[in-house]
Amino acid sequence: MYLLHRLVVVLLACATTLYSAPQNALEFNSVQSPRAAIPVFSELELLPGGQATASRMVKRTFIHPAGNIPTIEQLDFWDGFSFFRDPWVASPAITSDRDGLGPLFNARSCKACHNDGGRGRLNRSGELASSALLFRLLKSDGVGVDKHYGGQLQPNAIRLSHHKLTKPVIGEGKVRVEYQILNGTYPDGSAYSLRKPIYHLEQLGYGKLEINTVLSARYAPAIYGMGLIDAISEQDLLSQQDLEDLNGDGIKTQYNMVINAQTGQRQIGRFGFKGLHATLEQQVAGAFVNDIGITNLIFPEEVCTDVQLMCRKAASVDPQGTLDIPKKLHDLTVYMNKTLAVPKARDLTSERAQQGRTLFYQLRCNSCHTPTYKTRSDYPIAALQGQQIYPYSDFALHDMGAELADQGIENLASGNQWRTPPLWGVGLQKRVQGFEAYLHDGRARTLEEAILWHGGEALQIKQHFMTLSAKQRSAVIYFLKQI
Structure with missing residues (x-):
C-alpha cells in the first residue's frame, strides 16, 4: 500500500519555495489544494487504455489494434490502415480508390505526418519545414480566413496535364525553420538549454498574407488512443470547466466550443492543438481535405481560395459531386483511427516511477493533466465502452504564456491558449521512432524541455519543478516515460 500524501498550495505569491521531506514528499506553507490528494496507486494504471490497451508492442511502430476488438473486426482495422498508410495520387488515375490528391496539399498520405502512428521527423535548423510540421493561418482578431491562402498553408501542388489547365497549379509557399538556443540554469546550478523556433515564409505563390494573418505551427501528434478520447462523455469534461x-x-479550465460539421450543434472541441474539432470523425475528415486535398462526406469542397484560379480549375476536372474518398472507405479509415491501441505502461511500479508519481501530484501537474476517466457505456464501438482509461489530460484550453503564444484566435482559443495534450505513451517516442520532439510545434527536444517551456497558468508549477533536486526532477521525467 502506498502512503497518501497531501499537497497544500502557496497562499502568498512570494511563498514559492519547496523543500524535501521524508520519503521524498514536498510540503507547502498554506492551505490545501483542491487537487492535492494523491490517489492510491491502482493496477489499472498499467493498462492506460483499459481492456483496449495494446496486447503487445512491436518496437518500431504504434500501429496496433485495440486489444479487445474481435478478430473479424481487426480486418476492418487493417483495411482502414491501408488508406492511412498508402500515398494518394492526382485524379483522374487508374487507381480510382486512391486518386483525388490535391490540387494543393501538405502530404500524400496520413503516414507522412503521423509516422507509424506517432510523430514525424522534424527538419534541422535552416531547412524547410518537413511535412510533419504544418502551419495554420489564423487571424489576430479571429474573424474569417486569409483571402489568398485560406486557413492553412499548403506548400505542394499536383502536376496535372489537362485541357482545362492553361497554367500549372503552384503551391502556396514554404516555411524555413531556424532554431535559437536559449541557455538557463536551475536554482541548484544545473544548466539547461531550450530551442526556440523562428519561421520564415518563402516562395509565396499568391501574394502576401493579409496584414492580420499569423502563422501557427502545428506538429502532427501521435494518434493512438484517439477513439477512447472520443468516447469520454462531454459531461465528464465540462464538469472540469472553471472559467x-x-x-x-490558479488554473482557469476552458473548453473550446466548436460547431460539429455533421449536426450543426456546438460541442466541446477535444481534438487538435486548439480544440478545433468536436469528434474524431470530423478530425480525420478535416485532415483529409486540408492536409491531402481529399474531399469527403463531411468536407465535400476543395479548399482553393477565389484567387487560386488554377487550383479551382484542377478541382473541376473531377465530375461534379464526386467525392475523392467515398463514405465506405472514409468510415474504414475513421474506424482504424478509433481503434488504434494505447501502449501498455512500462516500469510504473518501480520505486523511482512511484517517487515521480508522488511528485507529479504534489506539483499539481494533474490540475491540467487529469489522470483518468471512464468512457461512455453507449459509445458506438463496443470495445471502447466503459473503459477505465489514463490519458492524463483534461483536453481543455489553458493559458501557456507568451513564449508559446501564436498571436491568433481560433474559435474561443486565444493566442496564449493551447489544449492539454494526453501523456499516455509519451515516453515511447524515442524507443519506437528513434527521436524525440514535444509541444505543439516540436520545439522541445526532451520532456524536461517541454516542462521548462510551461508558462502562464502553469508558471508556478514549472517554478516548483525547477526547485526540485536533480534526483527528484529525474524521477518526475521517469514517471512520465512509464505512463
Whole structure:
C-alpha cells in the first residue's frame, strides 16, 4: 500500500519555495489544494487504455489494434490502415480508390505526418519545414480566413496535364525553420538549454498574407488512443470547466466550443492543438481535405481560395459531386483511427516511477493533466465502452504564456491558449521512432524541455519543478516515460 500524501498550495505569491521531506514528499506553507490528494496507486494504471490497451508492442511502430476488438473486426482495422498508410495520387488515375490528391496539399498520405502512428521527423535548423510540421493561418482578431491562402498553408501542388489547365497549379509557399538556443540554469546550478523556433515564409505563390494573418505551427501528434478520447462523455469534461478559477488553484479550465460539421450543434472541441474539432470523425475528415486535398462526406469542397484560379480549375476536372474518398472507405479509415491501441505502461511500479508519481501530484501537474476517466457505456464501438482509461489530460484550453503564444484566435482559443495534450505513451517516442520532439510545434527536444517551456497558468508549477533536486526532477521525467 502506498502512503497518501497531501499537497497544500502557496497562499502568498512570494511563498514559492519547496523543500524535501521524508520519503521524498514536498510540503507547502498554506492551505490545501483542491487537487492535492494523491490517489492510491491502482493496477489499472498499467493498462492506460483499459481492456483496449495494446496486447503487445512491436518496437518500431504504434500501429496496433485495440486489444479487445474481435478478430473479424481487426480486418476492418487493417483495411482502414491501408488508406492511412498508402500515398494518394492526382485524379483522374487508374487507381480510382486512391486518386483525388490535391490540387494543393501538405502530404500524400496520413503516414507522412503521423509516422507509424506517432510523430514525424522534424527538419534541422535552416531547412524547410518537413511535412510533419504544418502551419495554420489564423487571424489576430479571429474573424474569417486569409483571402489568398485560406486557413492553412499548403506548400505542394499536383502536376496535372489537362485541357482545362492553361497554367500549372503552384503551391502556396514554404516555411524555413531556424532554431535559437536559449541557455538557463536551475536554482541548484544545473544548466539547461531550450530551442526556440523562428519561421520564415518563402516562395509565396499568391501574394502576401493579409496584414492580420499569423502563422501557427502545428506538429502532427501521435494518434493512438484517439477513439477512447472520443468516447469520454462531454459531461465528464465540462464538469472540469472553471472559467473563473472558483476552486482557487490558479488554473482557469476552458473548453473550446466548436460547431460539429455533421449536426450543426456546438460541442466541446477535444481534438487538435486548439480544440478545433468536436469528434474524431470530423478530425480525420478535416485532415483529409486540408492536409491531402481529399474531399469527403463531411468536407465535400476543395479548399482553393477565389484567387487560386488554377487550383479551382484542377478541382473541376473531377465530375461534379464526386467525392475523392467515398463514405465506405472514409468510415474504414475513421474506424482504424478509433481503434488504434494505447501502449501498455512500462516500469510504473518501480520505486523511482512511484517517487515521480508522488511528485507529479504534489506539483499539481494533474490540475491540467487529469489522470483518468471512464468512457461512455453507449459509445458506438463496443470495445471502447466503459473503459477505465489514463490519458492524463483534461483536453481543455489553458493559458501557456507568451513564449508559446501564436498571436491568433481560433474559435474561443486565444493566442496564449493551447489544449492539454494526453501523456499516455509519451515516453515511447524515442524507443519506437528513434527521436524525440514535444509541444505543439516540436520545439522541445526532451520532456524536461517541454516542462521548462510551461508558462502562464502553469508558471508556478514549472517554478516548483525547477526547485526540485536533480534526483527528484529525474524521477518526475521517469514517471512520465512509464505512463
